[in-house]
Amino acid sequence: MEKVIEYLENNKEQNLQELFEFLRIPSISSQQSHKADINKAAEWLVENFKKSGIENAKLIPTDGHPLIYAEWLGAGTSAKTVLVYGHYDVQPVDPINLWDNPPFEPIIKNGKIFARGSADDKGQVFTHIKSAEAYLKTDAKIPVNLKFIIEGEEEAGETHIEEFIEQNPDLLKCDTVLISDTEWFQAGLPSICYALRGLAYFEVEVEGPNRDLHSGTFGGAVDNPIQVLAWMITQLKDKYGRITIPHFYDDVLELTEEERSNFEKLPFDLENYKKDLDVRELDGEMGFSTLEKVWTRPTLDCNGIWGGYTGEGSKTVIPSKAWAKFSCRLVPNQNAEKIIKLVLEHIKKLAPPTVKVKITSLSGANPVRIDPDNDAIRSAISAFKKAFGKDVVFMREGGSIPVVEKFSQVLHSPVVLMGFGLPNDNIHSPNESFAVDNYFGGILSSAHFYNEFSKI
Amino acid sequence: MEKVIEYLENNKEQNLQELFEFLRIPSISSQQSHKADINKAAEWLVENFKKSGIENAKLIPTDGHPLIYAEWLGAGTSAKTVLVYGHYDVQPVDPINLWDNPPFEPIIKNGKIFARGSADDKGQVFTHIKSAEAYLKTDAKIPVNLKFIIEGEEEAGETHIEEFIEQNPDLLKCDTVLISDTEWFQAGLPSICYALRGLAYFEVEVEGPNRDLHSGTFGGAVDNPIQVLAWMITQLKDKYGRITIPHFYDDVLELTEEERSNFEKLPFDLENYKKDLDVRELDGEMGFSTLEKVWTRPTLDCNGIWGGYTGEGSKTVIPSKAWAKFSCRLVPNQNAEKIIKLVLEHIKKLAPPTVKVKITSLSGANPVRIDPDNDAIRSAISAFKKAFGKDVVFMREGGSIPVVEKFSQVLHSPVVLMGFGLPNDNIHSPNESFAVDNYFGGILSSAHFYNEFSKI
Numbered sequence: 001m002e003k004v005i006e007y008l009e010n011n012k013e014q015n016l017q018e019l020f021e022f023l024r025i026p027s028i029s030s031q032q033s034h035k036a037d038i039n040k041a042a043e044w045l046v047e048n049f050k051k052s053g054i055e056n057a058k059l060i061p062t063d064g065h066p067l068i069y070a071e072w073l074g075a076g077t078s079a080k081t082v083l084v085y086g087h088y089d090v091q092p093v094d095p096i097n098l099w100d101n102p103p104f105e106p107i108i109k110n111g112k113i114f115a116r117g118s119a120d121d122k123g124q125v126f127t128h129i130k131s132a133e134a135y136l137k138t139d140a141k142i143p144v145n146l147k148f149i150i151e152g153e154e155e156a157g158e159t160h161i162e163e164f165i166e167q168n169p170d171l172l173k174c175d176t177v178l179i180s181d182t183e184w185f186q187a188g189l190p191s192i193c194y195a196l197r198g199l200a201y202f203e204v205e206v207e208g209p210n211r212d213l214h215s216g217t218f219g220g221a222v223d224n225p226i227q228v229l230a231w232m233i234t235q236l237k238d239k240y241g242r243i244t245i246p247h248f249y250d251d252v253l254e255l256t257e258e259e260r261s262n263f264e265k266l267p268f269d270l271e272n273y274k275k276d277l278d279v280r281e282l283d284g285e286m287g288f289s290t291l292e293k294v295w296t297r298p299t300l301d302c303n304g305i306w307g308g309y310t311g312e313g314s315k316t317v318i319p320s321k322a323w324a325k326f327s328c329r330l331v332p333n334q335n336a337e338k339i340i341k342l343v344l345e346h347i348k349k350l351a352p353p354t355v356k357v358k359i360t361s362l363s364g365a366n367p368v369r370i371d372p373d374n375d376a377i378r379s380a381i382s383a384f385k386k387a388f389g390k391d392v393v394f395m396r397e398g399g400s401i402p403v404v405e406k407f408s409q410v411l412h413s414p415v416v417l418m419g420f421g422l423p424n425d426n427i428h429s430p431n432e433s434f435a436v437d438n439y440f441g442g443i444l445s446s447a448h449f450y451n452e453f454s455k456i
Numbered sequence: 457m458e459k460v461i462e463y464l465e466n467n468k469e470q471n472l473q474e475l476f477e478f479l480r481i482p483s484i485s486s487q488q489s490h491k492a493d494i495n496k497a498a499e500w501l502v503e504n505f506k507k508s509g510i511e512n513a514k515l516i517p518t519d520g521h522p523l524i525y526a527e528w529l530g531a532g533t534s535a536k537t538v539l540v541y542g543h544y545d546v547q548p549v550d551p552i553n554l555w556d557n558p559p560f561e562p563i564i565k566n567g568k569i570f571a572r573g574s575a576d577d578k579g580q581v582f583t584h585i586k587s588a589e590a591y592l593k594t595d596a597k598i599p600v601n602l603k604f605i606i607e608g609e610e611e612a613g614e615t616h617i618e619e620f621i622e623q624n625p626d627l628l629k630c631d632t633v634l635i636s637d638t639e640w641f642q643a644g645l646p647s648i649c650y651a652l653r654g655l656a657y658f659e660v661e662v663e664g665p666n667r668d669l670h671s672g673t674f675g676g677a678v679d680n681p682i683q684v685l686a687w688m689i690t691q692l693k694d695k696y697g698r699i700t701i702p703h704f705y706d707d708v709l710e711l712t713e714e715e716r717s718n719f720e721k722l723p724f725d726l727e728n729y730k731k732d733l734d735v736r737e738l739d740g741e742m743g744f745s746t747l748e749k750v751w752t753r754p755t756l757d758c759n760g761i762w763g764g765y766t767g768e769g770s771k772t773v774i775p776s777k778a779w780a781k782f783s784c785r786l787v788p789n790q791n792a793e794k795i796i797k798l799v800l801e802h803i804k805k806l807a808p809p810t811v812k813v814k815i816t817s818l819s820g821a822n823p824v825r826i827d828p829d830n831d832a833i834r835s836a837i838s839a840f841k842k843a844f845g846k847d848v849v850f851m852r853e854g855g856s857i858p859v860v861e862k863f864s865q866v867l868h869s870p871v872v873l874m875g876f877g878l879p880n881d882n883i884h885s886p887n888e889s890f891a892v893d894n895y896f897g898g899i900l901s902s903a904h905f906y907n908e909f910s911k912i
Contacts, residue, residue, distance in 0.1 A: 157769060197672060199672075199772065201770040201772070208733075208735060209733040209734065209735055210733060210734035210735075211554070211733075211882065211885050211886065212551070212554075212884070212885045212886070213733075213884075213885065214854075214855060214883055214884040214885070215755070215757045215759060215783060215785065216653060216655070216785055216853070216854045216855025216856055217639075217750065217853075217854045217855055217879075217883075218733075218750060218854065219750065219755040219757045219785050219854060220740045220741065220749040220750050220753050220754075220755040220785065220854070221738050221739070221740045221746045221749045221750045222733060222735065222738060222739065222740075223735070223737075223738070223739035223740075224757050224758055226689070226758035226759075226760070226761045226780070227689060227690070227693075227757070227758050229686070229761075230685070230686035230687075230689040230690050230758070230761075231686075231689075231690050233682070233683060233686040233687075234683075234686050234687050234690045237683075277665040277666060277667075277669075277674075277678060278665065278666035279664060279665055279666075279678065279679070279810060279811075280809045280810070281679075281808075281809040281810045282677050282678060282679070282810070283677070283678065283679035283680075283810050284676050284677045284678075284679075285676065290677045293676040293677045294673065294674060294675065294676050294677050297676050298676075299671070299675040299676040301671045301675045301680050301683070301774055302680055302682035302683050302686070302764065303671060303682075303764050303765050303770070303771060303772060303773050303774070303775075304682075304763065304764035304765040304766045304771070304773075304775070305682050305685075305686075305761055305762065305763050305764060305766075305778065306761065306762045306763075306766040307760065307761050307762075308758065308759050308760035308761060308781070309548075309550075309759050309760040309781060310760045310761070310762040310779075310781075311486075311487070311548065311550070311760075312486065312487065312488070313486040313487075313612060313818065314486070314657045314659075314759070314781065314783070314818045314819055315486065315547065315548060315759060315760070315781075315884070316655065316657070316759060316783060316855075316856075316884065317759050317760075317884060317885075318757055318759070319759075319760070322761065323766075324682070325764070325765060325766075325770065325771075327671060327770070327772060329671065329672060329675050329676065352737075353736045353737040354735055354736070354737045354738070354739050355735070362769060362770045363770055397672075397673075398672045398673050398674070398675060398676070399670060399672025399673055400672055428670070
């Protein structure tokens with residue numbers, strides 16, 4: 001390990017310059033105009049694997065953007081195997097005028113690398129290649145076998161990696177899946193995320209009269225689809241903020257006293273949270289703290305609504321139709337498919353006889369909970385401690401990373417969410433950044449993880 | 457009269473082509489992009505007055521769209537004077553994809569003229585110019601003095617005609633105000649309307665967090681502006697369909713036993729009404745028949761709603777803001793100004809502390825009730841009988857013609873609502889139409905009205 005640490009210390013500038021090269025490629029996956037950049041980023045990464053000593057690296061075409069698969073199996077069949085997942089694609093950059101610096105011309109300011117993709121996820125996934133390189137350029141050997149699967153569609157609508165995982169369980173077979181695509185609770189507080197929420201997304205259409213009506217001629221006699229929709233939305237929660245869909249909470253795993261107590265110890269500042277959002281009061285399910293609400297409780301949120309006249313001025317219409325999009329965040333052990341079925345049934349039952357209601361499910365993803373009692377998590381705790389000199393905190397995350405559940409389900413190996421991002425990294429926003437210390441510390445953490453996991 | 461009738465018989469095609477020209481001008485008053493079309497329609501109408509023999513016709517500029525004033529005073533100072541009111545502006549056309557034919561390319565199908573504005577109100581107001589023309593091109597004389605005041609803002613939020621009436625009582629002095637902007641109870645049943653509902657129109661904005669939020673990261677803790685808006689809308693009516701705004705019903709004039717009994721005699725077919733709208737059940741205030749609901753009871757209807765993601769597919773956002781437009785129909789003796797004040801106050805009180813709510817009033821109009829015992833109404837009854845060979849029925853109307861109340865109040869002359877529209881004309885909706893027979897019969901009725909009113 002000493003030689004590895006020394007190598008990393010001596011190659012900081014080189015590792016920064018290589019990341020900068022990677023960040024300069026505008027690999028925006030959701031915009032067709034960047035298709036060539038996506039391919040360029042993928043090819044650049046394959047070359048970097050080879051340069052780093054991982055010769056067996058290649059592009060895998062999909063119906064969308066290519067996957068990258070790389071492996072180094074020199075630790076031998078009796079050694080453990082780590083599968084690293086990450087993504088080389090990035091979010092769009094608009095509104096471009098809000099960037100202080102061009103998004104694809106990385107610079108360092110105030111100890112942070114500013115560039116689109118710096119934290120999400122190029123900078124983070126790259127740590128695991130640079131740590132492997134440090135072993136290969138010193139010992140010519142890594143203590144574990146390494147596999148990498150890196151996708152280019154994480155920020156796009158449609159993704160092909162889940163299909164690839166399902167079809168290639170043997171190729172991806174491993175003892176743990178290591179992912180760095182999450183953030184710490186706050187700067188200086190290395191964090192391991194052990195649970196993610198799932199998602200069930202819906203669109204509902206309420207049709208009243210068969211045409212738009214004059215609100216003078218018909219108003220008072222005909223039910224109004226906007227008002228029916230508003231009523232239906234209101235019916236979905238009770239006055240205590242609980243979702244009223246029968247059996248919705250049946251499978252919800254209540255959080256343990258230990259979790260609750262751990263959350264309470266985290267340095268969460270409610271007043272700052274409200275101030276940042278500029279709201280006088282928060283809302284949500286009665287009986288839970290804010291962190292408990294966003295990490296451990298299922299939700300139902302309207303994401304969009306529309307119907308009738310929405311232009312300038314006034315139009316006295318009773319519209320024929322009104323629509324809404326809404327989604328539920330799901331928590332362990334809810335099942336997306338089951339919840340989708342419950343919601344579809346309930347909405348149909350809610351529909352009053354004055355209207356026709358159509359509801360469709362647009363997407364679903366299961367929640368994830370990783371039991372922290374395993375060797376991979378223990379290795380991550382040690383690695384963080386050795387690299388940053390700090391004790392790890394355990395946290396959950398309100399969002400979803402659908403691929404995590406797929407890895408768990410197909411490979412039956414524990415997933416470790418050992419991220420290096422910080423809450424103010426502005427991922428998905430202008431001025432995305434990645435702390436320089438977290439980049440170098442991330443490489444070191446990764447090197448320690450390989451070593452710790454091999455010995456445990 | 458015989459020559460006038462013969463002239464009208466011989467000029468049907470000409471009168472149709474002229475109306476078509478008028479209908480081709482997309483004079484949508486509520487959209488700034490149609491400002492030039494409004495002016496074009498106004499100028500076209502002034503030219504048509506002159507061509508029809510009413511030389512004294514001109515545009516009157518206002519702070520909004522111009523008024524048209526025209527007069528023919530050749531009947532002499534001892535003859536009676538009729539003031540005709542109408543409007544040359546039209547409603548917007550969206551949703552445009554639901555029109556079977558382009559809205560500003562009039563065509564005749566199944567005995568109906570299809571075009572935006574055909575019934576509301578270009579086709580109807582035009583009858584009174586073409587009837588005057590028939591007198592002037594035959595006798596060179598009309599039995600009454602005629603004044604016309606035609607506005608271009610009836611379908612817009614803000615209107616300037618009321619101010620003009622207030623400031624010009626001498627110019628507009630008359631023995632009756634004749635208005636054709638209403639519809640018959642059913643085809644073949646000439647109807648005179650003796651009461652109109654008023655209007656109070658609002659737009660509300662609900663602002664939650666200061667930016668759009670990721671529904672995974674924040675969902676469950678932050679109140680959702682769409683859901684708050686839906687809740688506020690739902691709170692505005694109780695389970696019996698009554699509006700819950702305090703003092704809202706204070707001034708409502710209950711209908712008389714005679715009116716109730718007259719309504720019951722009208723050939724109203726509830727099953728057909730529902731079938732025409734394609735709804736299984738109607739709705740509204742408990743304790744009133746459908747006609748009572750739409751003619752004599754105040755309402756609260758959402759006219760539009762929007763907020764969040766409304767595009768294709770899914771976006772997991774909690775929007776910062778959501779909006780709705782809604783309006784109340786008012787009945788005698790409610791006062792628009794008073795109701796606006798009640799609504800603004802109530803909405804502000806409803807706003808929960810999780811959001812900021814802004815509400816603005818976009819327009820208001822008082823309801824109207826005309827006592828049918830007067831010479832002008834008697835002349836209209838005769839005119840209808842002579843033109844269509846049918847007895848008149850008395851009805852009320854759910855819509856609003858704000859100017860009617862102003863005429864009554866300033867000119868102290870009886871208003872006659874002698875409309876030619878039919879219930880399935882789709883005014884304010886796609887595929888607006890005006891029955892060809894009612895257009896020609898309307899011109900004839902107007903000619904008879906001038907004659908009857910001069911003799912009575």
